[in-house]
Amino acid sequence: MNNNVTEPKSWWKQHWKSSLGLAILMLILLSYVFSSRMGDIVSDYTKAYADPALYEIPLQKVRANKRVQETLGTIEPIDNMTILNGEVIYTEGNKAVKSTIKITGKHGKAMLDISALFENEAWTYKTITVRIKNPPTKKETIQILETAVIDE
Secondary structure, three states, X not given: XXXXXXXXXOHHHHHHHHHHHHHHHHHHHHHHHHHOOHHHHHHHHXXXXXXXXXXXXXXXXXXHOHHHHXXXXXXXXXXXXXXXXXXXXXXXXXXXXXXXXXXXXXXXXXXXXXXXXEEOOEEEEEEEEEXXXXXXXXXXXXXXXXXXXXXX
């Protein structure tokens, strides 16, 4: 009779190859994220999420617009998930932004497009547009604010 007792190998000795492979895969994935535009996109959404003032004035102007009130009804407040579900692009060293978010009223939904510059510690809005898609019978685009930019 053989009474040799074998000790079980440690977890690391049993799984070091798969752990090393997983670590290499994670490094490749992280290097891809930081070398691609993905890092910039995450940064843009973070800035918009942290700056609710960016959306305050456009929403006030939209709520005051008679045509929007007739078509959509009372516009509901936006929440932080609305910003994350929209589109945000910062340019010019984070001094210019273009953003699109969904707004909801009692009678329908629309997209709010904003183009703004950060000047003198405040946002200056170049364009504010509401694109109404739902209900389809009231589909239209309403210019809330439009400033002409002349290229020299």
